[in-house]
Every structure is written in structure tokens, then in C-alpha cells.
Amino acid sequence: MAQEFLLSPQCSLSSSAPDRSDPARSGCPHRCSRRGSLDAPPRSATERRPAWTGPSARSRPNLVPVCGKITSRIAGQSFQKSRQHHRARLNVLRTETEFVSWLRAQVPSGARGLEIGIGDDGAIVEVRRGHKLVLKADMSIEGVHFTRRVHSPRSVGHRALARSLSDVAAMGGTPRFALTSLAISRVATRAWLRELYAGMLALAKQFAVILVGGDTAVVAGKTVLDVMVAGEVKRGMELRRSGARPGDQIYVSGRLGLSALGLRLLESGRRPSPQDAGAIRAHLYPEPRCALGRYLSRQRLASALIDISDGLSTDLAHLCESSGVGARVRADLIPGPEFPTGHVPNSLDLALHGGEDYELLFTVPPGKTGQVPVRFRDLPLHRIGEIRRSKGVALVRPDGTATPLGPGGYDHFSK
Amino acid sequence: MAQEFLLSPQCSLSSSAPDRSDPARSGCPHRCSRRGSLDAPPRSATERRPAWTGPSARSRPNLVPVCGKITSRIAGQSFQKSRQHHRARLNVLRTETEFVSWLRAQVPSGARGLEIGIGDDGAIVEVRRGHKLVLKADMSIEGVHFTRRVHSPRSVGHRALARSLSDVAAMGGTPRFALTSLAISRVATRAWLRELYAGMLALAKQFAVILVGGDTAVVAGKTVLDVMVAGEVKRGMELRRSGARPGDQIYVSGRLGLSALGLRLLESGRRPSPQDAGAIRAHLYPEPRCALGRYLSRQRLASALIDISDGLSTDLAHLCESSGVGARVRADLIPGPEFPTGHVPNSLDLALHGGEDYELLFTVPPGKTGQVPVRFRDLPLHRIGEIRRSKGVALVRPDGTATPLGPGGYDHFSK
Numbered sequence: 145m146a147q148e149f150l151l152s153p154q155c156s157l158s159s160s161a162p163d164r165s166d167p168a169r170s171g172c173p174h175r176c177s178r179r180g181s182l183d184a185p186p187r188s189a190t191e192r193r194p195a196w197t198g199p200s201a202r203s204r205p206n207l208v209p210v211c212g213k214i215t216s217r218i219a220g221q222s223f224q225k226s227r228q229h230h231r232a233r234l235n236v237l238r239t240e241t242e243f244v245s246w247l248r249a250q251v252p253s254g255a256r257g258l259e260i261g262i263g264d265d266g267a268i269v270e271v272r273r274g275h276k277l278v279l280k281a282d283m284s285i286e287g288v289h290f291t292r293r294v295h296s297p298r299s300v301g302h303r304a305l306a307r308s309l310s311d312v313a314a315m316g317g318t319p320r321f322a323l324t325s326l327a328i329s330r331v332a333t334r335a336w337l338r339e340l341y342a343g344m345l346a347l348a349k350q351f352a353v354i355l356v357g358g359d360t361a362v363v364a365g366k367t368v369l370d371v372m373v374a375g376e377v378k379r380g381m382e383l384r385r386s387g388a389r390p391g392d393q394i395y396v397s398g399r400l401g402l403s404a405l406g407l408r409l410l411e412s413g414r415r416p417s418p419q420d421a422g423a424i425r426a427h428l429y430p431e432p433r434c435a436l437g438r439y440l441s442r443q444r445l446a447s448a449l450i451d452i453s454d455g456l457s458t459d460l461a462h463l464c465e466s467s468g469v470g471a472r473v474r475a476d477l478i479p480g481p482e483f484p485t486g487h488v489p490n491s492l493d494l495a496l497h498g499g500e501d502y503e504l505l506f507t508v509p510p511g512k513t514g515q516v517p518v519r520f521r522d523l524p525l526h527r528i529g530e531i532r533r534s535k536g537v538a539l540v541r542p543d544g545t546a547t548p549l550g551p552g553g554y555d556h557f558s559k
Numbered sequence: 560m561a562q563e564f565l566l567s568p569q570c571s572l573s574s575s576a577p578d579r580s581d582p583a584r585s586g587c588p589h590r591c592s593r594r595g596s597l598d599a600p601p602r603s604a605t606e607r608r609p610a611w612t613g614p615s616a617r618s619r620p621n622l623v624p625v626c627g628k629i630t631s632r633i634a635g636q637s638f639q640k641s642r643q644h645h646r647a648r649l650n651v652l653r654t655e656t657e658f659v660s661w662l663r664a665q666v667p668s669g670a671r672g673l674e675i676g677i678g679d680d681g682a683i684v685e686v687r688r689g690h691k692l693v694l695k696a697d698m699s700i701e702g703v704h705f706t707r708r709v710h711s712p713r714s715v716g717h718r719a720l721a722r723s724l725s726d727v728a729a730m731g732g733t734p735r736f737a738l739t740s741l742a743i744s745r746v747a748t749r750a751w752l753r754e755l756y757a758g759m760l761a762l763a764k765q766f767a768v769i770l771v772g773g774d775t776a777v778v779a780g781k782t783v784l785d786v787m788v789a790g791e792v793k794r795g796m797e798l799r800r801s802g803a804r805p806g807d808q809i810y811v812s813g814r815l816g817l818s819a820l821g822l823r824l825l826e827s828g829r830r831p832s833p834q835d836a837g838a839i840r841a842h843l844y845p846e847p848r849c850a851l852g853r854y855l856s857r858q859r860l861a862s863a864l865i866d867i868s869d870g871l872s873t874d875l876a877h878l879c880e881s882s883g884v885g886a887r888v889r890a891d892l893i894p895g896p897e898f899p900t901g902h903v904p905n906s907l908d909l910a911l912h913g914g915e916d917y918e919l920l921f922t923v924p925p926g927k928t929g930q931v932p933v934r935f936r937d938l939p940l941h942r943i944g945e946i947r948r949s950k951g952v953a954l955v956r957p958d959g960t961a962t963p964l965g966p967g968g969y970d971h972f973s974k
Contacts, residue, residue, distance in 0.1 A: 265866060276674065321692075327700055384675065
């Protein structure tokens with residue numbers, strides 16, 4: 145199987161019988177031109193379009209490209225597009241070869257540990273001696289994890305990679321290599337695709353993560369992006385969810401609920417004010433806490449670690465369940481969104497259940513709490529409660545009342 | 560981010576206002592039962608269904624479960640299903656917790672090199688000292704790589720993993736760990752999902768590959784399955800596409816075009832005869848050639864190696880391009896499908912362009928051809944041509960005429 149990046153099975157030419165007199169040309173029977181780079185401006189409408197010549201898709205018997213129309217025979221679906229519509233899309237996505245060339249040019253070669261990247265059957269990489277591998281995959285699905293109305297393609301790419309990086313951070317590891325599989329919607333434009341990778345590769349560069357391969361195909365439905373990250377962690381230094389013990393103090397990094405607030409602001413459709421910027425940035429461009437994860441691992445400060453991707457209430461429950469313990473958290477200590485105008489309805493709810501903050505939640509044995517800094521670099525660390533022997537998580541309000549805190553509870557955005 | 564396996568956001572109960580009086584219960588505001596295993600028989604229609612309680616999806620603000628209906632607000636789509644339809648589906652997919660428990664029970668624990676598998680933020684694994692990592696991801700998309708009419712779920716799972724394993728084989732590596740990301744269609748049944756994993760895990764067991772994690776979500780569209788494999792290859796023993804030199808002899812394993820023939824037979828809808836079985840099995844349950852890949856690597860026989868996933872014509876072109884050489888292959892030496900009844904139209908075309916055979920294509924320096932066995936275990940190895948200095952691939956017919964062989968040419972299944 146090729147390390148393939150297969151693009152749209154499109155051909156703009158008419159559906160007349162193909163000329164097969166020269167089987168040597170590597171491409172469409174219409175002898176379409178295949179020149180041009182992904183960054184080249186769209187060709188004029190009168191110019192011949194490059195045919196779909198991606199070898200991978202051609203050999204897939206159940207996607208049958210008939211020039212001028214695309215018929216998925218087995219599925220019993222027939223997609224026949226007007227030439228005009230076809231051309232409009234063709235300006236955007238060209239051939240697999242072009243796309244792979246473009247992508248390879250975006251990815252730094254000769255990086256440490258990288259032997260074979262995009263272009264062979266698989267990638268060959270090396271992890272440092274004495275290190276273990278951290279493996280994680282996360283999907284980003286259009287209509288579930290992002291929408292085109294709210295999320296720019298750059299943000300989609302950033303967030304897709306950030307999710308996996310955050311998981312590596314939550315093991316105390318260092319992300320090294322990424323594979324990205326992209327089932328891209330037929331309606332995606334060339335610019336959208338380029339921006340998606342720009343967002344992903346900018347974050348990859350920031351964390352010295354190398355994109356070593358993946359798989360790309362065009363689908364009739366929604367875009368699905370799967371990012372798999374291979375990281376490394378020094379042997380014996382990995383952090384788990386299961387190490388929390390009664391008496392350990394519970395900490396979180398950063399502020400919680402910012403991402404959910406940012407989404408709410410973006411959804412509202414109103415023009416964002418300067419004070420909205422933090423929340424919106426937190427939602428669109430979350431920052432994985434890899435440095436903090438490594439710090440906690442190396443200093444042997446944390447007894448258990450998890451990232452808060454599903455909201456504090458849910459991820460604390462995960463941590464407690466894995467560790468076989470319970471917890472008490474104090475509502476007044478939970479760092480909710482800071483919002484100068486004071487108009488944050490249910491800021492505690494956002495902080496408890498918002499999700500997608502990608503902050504770290506960790507526990508510290510009582511004897512080590514003195515070593516936990518108030519800030520790690522620019523990131524505030526807040527103590528919010530304590531691990532208890534009795535199961536379940538309790539939320540203690542400022543008036544002293546304690547109520548059980550269920551994971552997620554109900555959906556705050558359906559109200 | 561949790562090592563999550565998030566299932567369908569379904570709740571069969573009415574859309575009345577949820578009871579939020581007890582936030583401690585970990586689940587649906589309707590206090591639905593969450594008992595039962597994935598293998599449990601469907602409950603009666605009158606019994607209360609488990610609500611969608613997957614914490615991961617709840618915290619995703621843009622998928623809003625309102626009990627009795629599911630509304631994707633941001634996407635502007637509203638899916639409202641009748642209770643009857645809802646119930647029918649609920650018999651099949653239950654909660655994330657159930658699914659993860661079921662899946663963990665299917666995966667052997669304590670395997671060599673596996674430290675943390677499904678259930679933490681990421682997996683922690685170890686590769687043997689002196690080995691490099693082989694990384695590869697491959698997607699299997701409904702309507703592109705498989706259809707429900709032709710492919711059983713067991714075959715879908717088998718084929719999805721086989722694609723990635725074959726790539727590791729083509730590097731001379733040994734697959735060790737797999738991550739599977741599954742965006743599963745809303746219409747998939749519980750039995751379908753179970754069979755999918757059964758097919759994947761049976762193949763994984765055969766190759767001693769451990770499923771260490773992944774991500775699962777439910778989508779409105781087609782099912783997308785992404786399988787990433789991390790393998791290992793002894794340092795300096797990896798095989799590339801780029802090592803072929805003029806004079807090297809070209810070999811292929813097995814018979815080519817069998818998978819394409821099998822698909823054609825399956826599509827025909829007629830009852831398969833006993834002699835169809837080989838081709839149908841080759842299509843539905845292809846066998847990755849990992850042992851042969853390792854043998855070629857260890858014996859240092861092959862100068863270049865690629866797997867034939869896209870058809871001989873395409874993958875030979877890839878190998879030649881990477882190596883900066885050309886090739887001549889003899890039509891009469893190419894092992895096409897064996898079909899006792901003799902009714903294989905265009906068997907050479909199937910062998911040249913069929914694809915999805917997952918056999919290996921390799922080149923051997925002239926001085927080593929004597930060491931190439933006629934069979935490797937039960938697998939025949941055929942010499943089919945020679946690498947040439949001049950670019951391009953030529954097909955030599957039995958009458959001596961040589962014609963250029965383009966990758967794929969035209970689609971053989973649209974005729």
C-alpha cells in the first residue's frame with residue numbers, strides 16, 4: 145500500500161469514450177495536463193483540467209471514475225455533476241501526485257529520528273534509547289468536533305493535532321511523529337485543505353513533531369480527520385490516571401471553561417469584543433500542555449495525571465475511577481473563565497463541564513505540595529481539592545454544602 | 560483526551576425535560592439502566608433503553624443530545640428519529656463504557672512490549688532495542704473501499720488492518736501495535752460493529768499485533784475506519800522502494816488480480832461456485848505477506864520492495880520512480896488468476912491493474928537470483944521481468960511486441 149494521499153476522483157472532460165491508444169502516459173485517457181502546484185492560481189475555465197489520475201483510487205474497483213461523471217457503482221449511488229460545477233471544484237483539488245509533492249515540501253526533512261517519511265510504504269523513525277513509545281489517535285469529525293461556520297480550516301488542523309498532543313502530554317511524554325488520515329469532503333476547497341495543513345503543521349513545528357505520513361481520500365459525506373501521534377517517554381517516567389491516593393491534593397493548570405465560552409461566543413454570531421479574544425483563542429487554538437506534563441513527570445511531582453478534554457467533572461471521574469478513589473473539590477477554587485464584563489452565565493458550569501480545554505488535571509502527594517509552583521512558566525496551577533478514600537466526587541460550595549458531582553451532568557448548550 | 564471509544568448519542572426516552580435532581584449519577588438524567596454487555600441479546604421494546612451517557616460526546620458542545628431527538632445545532636442539521644427507529648438502533652449500540660469494556664476483554668493484556676493499553680490517555684509500548692519503528696495509517700471508507708452489500712463486517716475489519724500490515728511487510732518490518740479510529744455510521748448495528756472488530760482482532764491475533772487504543776465516534780454519514788500500525792524493523796534492515804538498479808530481476812509473490820476477480824464475482828450477485836472460493840477469499844480476507852517481507856530483509860535478497868495494493872502496473876511505476884529506473888515485464892510471466900473454468904475475461908488486465916492483492920513486488924540483484932526460492936512456504940514467487948536503465952515500464956507480449964505500460968491505464972470495472 146502506498147503512503148498515499150489520494151485526492152478527488154475528478155475529471156472535467158466529457159464522458160466520450162476515452163482514447164486508450166497510448167497506455168504509457170501515466171494518467172487520464174484524455175491526456176489531461178497534470179502540471180501545476182497546489183499553490184498555483186486556478187486555471188481558466190477554457191483550459192483543460194487535469195484528470196483524476198490518482199492510481200490508488202483507480203485501482204479501487206468500487207469507485208468508478210467515468211470521465212465527466214463519477215459513479216460509485218457498488219454503493220448504488222451515482223454522482224453526476226455538471227461540467228461547470230466540476231470545474232469549480234477542480235480549481236481546488238488536483239492530483240494525488242501534486243498534493244503529495246506539496247505536502248512533502250511543507251514537512252522538514254532530516255529531522256532527528258526520521259529516516260523515511262512521506263513517500264514510501266510506511267515511515268521509518270527512531271525513538272531514543274531508554275524511551276518508551278506513547279501512541280494515541282484522535283478523530284476530528286465535521287459536524288461533531290468542528291463546523292465550517294465556526295471553525296476556520298487552520299483551526300481545524302490545529303485542534304486535530306492538539307487533541308493527540310494533549311494526550312501525550314497527559315502521559316508525561318514528548319510527541320515526536322504524527323500520521324494524519326483525512327477523508328475530505330467533496331465540497332472542500334483547495335484553499336481549505338491548504339489552510340488545514342497549515343494549521344496542523346504550524347502546531348507540529350512548535351512542538352517539533354514531524355508529519356511522517358497518513359492517508360487521504362475524498363468522501364461524499366463530512367470530512368473526517370484522524371491524527372495519530374507517536375511520542376516518547378523515558379522508561380519508568382510515564383504518568384497514568386491510576387496513581388491517585390487518598391490525601392493527594394488535586395491541581396489543574398490554566399483556566400477551565402474558556403474553550404466552551406469561546407465556542408458560545410463564536411456561535412452567537414455577534415462581533416467579538418477585545419475581551420472575548422482569550423476565550424475564542426482558547427477554543428480555536430488550544431495549546432497542549434506538553435512542557436508541564438514533562439515537568440511533572442521529571443520532578444516526580446504528580447501521582448496521577450489526565451488531560452481535561454471532556455471537562456473537569458468527567459475527567460476527574462475518570463481519574464478517580466482508574467485510581468479506585470473519590471474526590472472533593474471546592475467550587476470557589478476552580479478557576480473558571482475570566483471575563484471582564486462579568487457576563488458569564490454559569491461560569492462554574494462551564495469550568496466543570498465545558499470540555500476541550502486541554503489543560504492538565506493532576507494529583508500531588510501531600511508531602512510534595514510545597515514543590516508545586518504557583519505558575520509553571522506563564523501557566524497558573526490551581527489546587528482545587530483533595531482525593532478521598534470514599535468513592536464519588538463531591539463539589540463543596542462556598543456555603544459549605546457538598547453535592548455529588550456527576551460527570552458532565554446534562555448538556556449546557558441545549559438550554 | 561481520553562483514550563475514548565464513544566458510541567452513539569442515542570436516547571430512546573421521551574423529550575420531556577430531564578430530571579437533574581441527582582447530579583451524582585453518572586449518566587442520563589432519565590436514570591436509564593446501563594447494564595448489559597455488548598453480547599447481551601436485545602432488550603424488549605418496552606424496557607427502558609440506556610441513554611447516551613458517553614462523557615466525551617456530552618462535553619462536545621456541538622453535538623447536543625436532547626433525549627428523544629438528537630440535534631446537531633451548529634451544523635444546522637436536525638436529526639429527529641421516531642422512537643421506534645431509535646429503539647431499533649439502540650438494541651445495537653449502547654454506551655461508551657460498555658463498548659470499551661467489551662473491547663478491552665477482546666484484547667490480550669500482558670503482551671510483550673505492552674505497558675498501558677486501552678483505558679488511559681494514550682498507550683505505552685516498547686519496541687525492542689536495536690529496532691526502528693515503522694509507522695503507517697490506512698483508511699477504509701464505506702462506499703470507497705467497501706460496501707455493505709459486498710463486504711461482511713468481518714471482512715471490513717480484516718481488510719482494514721490487512722492494508723496497514725501489508726505496508727509494514729513492505730518495509731521488511733514486523734507489525735506490533737495497532738490503533739483503530741472508527742467513525743461509525745448511525746445505521747450500523749451492534750452486531751455489525753462486533754463482527755468488524757472480530758475480523759480485525761482475528762487477523763491481529765494471527766500476526767501477534769496488539770490493539771492498544773483508538774477513537775470511536777458516531778457519524779451521520781458513511782463509516783470511516785482508520786487503522787494505524789506501529790511495527791519494528793531491525794536497524795539497517797528496512798527495505799525501501801528506492802533501491803532497484805538496472806539489471807535487477809523483478810519478482811512478485813502469489814497470484815495477481817485475484818482480489819479484483821473476487822470482487823467481480825461478488826458483485827455479479829450469482830451464487831459462487833467452489834472454484835470461485837479462492838478469488839473471493841483473496842478479496843474478502845487478503846493475507847499480508849509479513850513473513851516474506853522479513854525473509855527478504857533478513858536474507859538481504861531484495862534491493863527494493865513495495866506491496867501491490869494499487870495493482871502491479873501502478874506499484875511497479877512507484878518503485879521505478881523512487882529508484883530512478885525503468886522496467887520491462889513479460890506478459891506471459893505475470894501470474895494472473897487461476898480460474899479452472901477458463902472464463903476470466905482480461906485476466907492479464909486484472910493481474911496488471913486489479914489492485915488490493917497485497918502481494919509483494921521486489922527486485923533482486925542479478926548475483927542473488929539463485930537464492931530466490933520458487934516458493935516461500937506455500938507462496939509461489941514469480942520472476943516477471945527486469946529493471947532497465949531507461950525510464951518507463953514496458954510490457955512485452957508473447958509475440959515479442961513491447962508496449963508502454965501505464966499505471967492503471969483505464970478503469971476495468973466501468974466497462
